[in-house]
Amino acid sequence: MAKQSYVDFVADLKSRLGEDEAMRRAVGGDFFAVGALQRQLLESLGLRDGQCVVDVGCGSGRLACQLAAYEHLRFMGFDVVPDLISYAKRLCHRDDWEFDVTDGARIRVADGTADFVCFFSVFTHLLQEDCYRYLQEAMRVLRPGGRIVLSFLEFRLIAHWPMFNARSGHLNQFIERDTLLAWARQLGLVVESIHGGDQPHIPLHEDVTWEDGRVMRGKGHLGQSVAVLRVPSPPVATAVQEDTAPSQPHAPEPLPSPxxxxxxxxxxxxxxxxxxxxxxxxxxxxxxxxxxxxxxxxxxxxxxxxxxxxxxxxxxxxxxxxxxxxxxxxxxxxxxxxxxxxxxxxxxxxxxxxxxxxxxxxxxxxxxxxxxxxxxxxxxxxxxxxxxxxxxxxx
Structure with a gap:
């Protein structure tokens, strides 16, 4: 969805539904259930207090409000719609957190700062070249060992086809796993996992209740597929003891391997x-x-x-x-x-x-x-x- 059309879409929802309902509908509905799943996904990947999370496409604070209880967590949220950013700030009651309007595939965060960069329901609405540029930016802002967590739509899942066939007036982008693997290989990212959106894979330590009454227990899933990519950690240096003995002649070159x-x-x-x-x-x-x-x-x-x-x-x-x-x-x-x-x-x-x-x-x-x-x-x-x-x- 182009920036202006999304801004207009949110303004229309506010005029018809009131602010709270509009802010929840603007990010796809099931505001609290999806946010709880996203939080527990990050927790299963090692999220802990004191780390730094960057949420690109943070919307109205669906994930942010779930993380607000982490007293020492640093959080930076970005979105293209000013109304969503303003609502997320108020919802979280965290004056120490940063929320900002973004434009283009640039993450305004210092190099090597973040432990997680999230793209939930972001690559589903971007051209693939913009998705790739965002991955480049995420690599820049992540620490070694930091993780990119992204959701995506794929043709291999029958459950995703209605989004492809929908005439919604905005872009619903599908990305195949081979594309993600090629991007990761080109960028030097490690593919930690890829999970289909119809397969329970998020370990749940809290039940998640959806607006239609469904309850997820034990393991949950977002509906969209999820990929976890990691920035490689540098090799651990080992101390080398200086050899004071006289130098020895070099061993002969080994024969070619059979x-x-x-x-x-x-x-x-x-x-x-x-x-x-x-x-x-x-x-x-x-x-x-x-x-x-x-x-x-x-x-x-x-x-x-x-x-x-x-x-x-x-x-x-x-x-x-x-x-x-x-x-x-x-x-x-x-x-x-x-x-x-x-x-x-x-x-x-x-x-x-x-x-x-x-x-x-x-x-x-x-x-x-x-x-x-x-x-x-x-x-x-x-x-x-x-x-x-x-x-x-x-x-």
């Missing part, structure tokens, strides 16, 4: 869908090793990992030609060989167990694709690696 990594991908696999799919081209007969693993993700401290990955390998016609649902099903000789070879190719040899899936394939020239799913029907992050073996070194 196995080389030719492709890698990291993605979030959704429920009931093999939505990590990697295409490869084989230009000469070769042996390939394909691995789906969470080991490195665990070591790097990621959450929401794929519990039980499985692999499917397809030829150019789309026919499945191989599958594996666990490392332990591979022949013992293959397991032993790969434990020895993978470290030389820059991969992690430990943890090659039931939490991994792997395929060893002898392939002719042609196009192939690899898909990853979860054999327990769950969702989460996964690493996919493809290695080419040099047959002369293995046989």
């Amino acid at each position: 196995i080389i990594r030719i492709a890698a991908a990291r993605a979030y696999v959704g429920v009931g869908a093999a939505n990590l799919r990697l295409s490869i081209m084989v230009r000469q007969n070769c042996d390939l090793w394909v691995r789906a693993s969470t080991r490195i993700l665990q070591q790097q401290g990621y959450g929401h990992l794929l519990a039980a990955p499985s692999l499917l390998f397809f030829d150019a016609t789309g026919s499945a030609i191989a599958a594996n649902a666990g490392w332990q099903t591979l022949p013992q000789t293959t397991q032993g060989m790969l434990r020895e070879l993978l470290p030389a190719a820059g991969s992690e040899a430990q943890g090659l167990d039931g939490t991994d899936a792997g395929l060893w394939l002898q392939l002719a020239d042609g196009e192939y694709s690899i898909a990853v799913a979860d054999r327990q029907g769950k969702e989460g992050l996964i690493d996919l690696e493809v290695f080419q073996a040099l047959p002369s070194r293995l046989r």
Whole structure:
């Protein structure tokens, strides 16, 4: 929705409904239920008192009023409609918080200030280039390890199609998960999780009651899908003890590895869908090793990992030609060989167990694709690696 049309929309609501009702309707209704879900989502991601939250598209204070009880929390809210900003200020009774009218994809916050930047129901009404610019801005204002929490609409969910078909007079933008993954990869953001809007995923320590009487207990969801992206933390420096012994001659360069990594991908696999799919081209007969693993993700401290990955390998016609649902099903000789070879190719040899899936394939020239799913029907992050073996070194 363009800025002026949104301003006019809010003014029309106020003229017909009165201020309180208009301010709640202007941000989509269910003001208190949605705000409580947003707050508990942030709390599940580690929000604590004393941190800094930036709420882009804060509206009339739906999230802000839920956070007002955090005595030492710093909060900065931005919106394009002055009436919404004014109402949010009054609603929260927090003179120490900042609310401001914004225009354009600029977040007026100092670099490295925030722990969370939220975009609830914001990317749903922006052009994609503006969404990307906002992500760039969010990276600038976040501290290392800070999180971007955004909601979005996607075509994969039937429940979102009415928004696409609606003739509302304003933009309802849909963003596919592949787009979010590409943006994150380009910006160097870590994708912590992506949850469909129809799947309960927000841990609730308080029940949430909707205006129609529905009560969410245990886990809740917003209706819109949610992605959580994280600014990587810098590597921890380790002290290096100065060596006073005489210098030693350099070791000889190692021989080339008999196995080389030719492709890698990291993605979030959704429920009931093999939505990590990697295409490869084989230009000469070769042996390939394909691995789906969470080991490195665990070591790097990621959450929401794929519990039980499985692999499917397809030829150019789309026919499945191989599958594996666990490392332990591979022949013992293959397991032993790969434990020895993978470290030389820059991969992690430990943890090659039931939490991994792997395929060893002898392939002719042609196009192939690899898909990853979860054999327990769950969702989460996964690493996919493809290695080419040099047959002369293995046989």
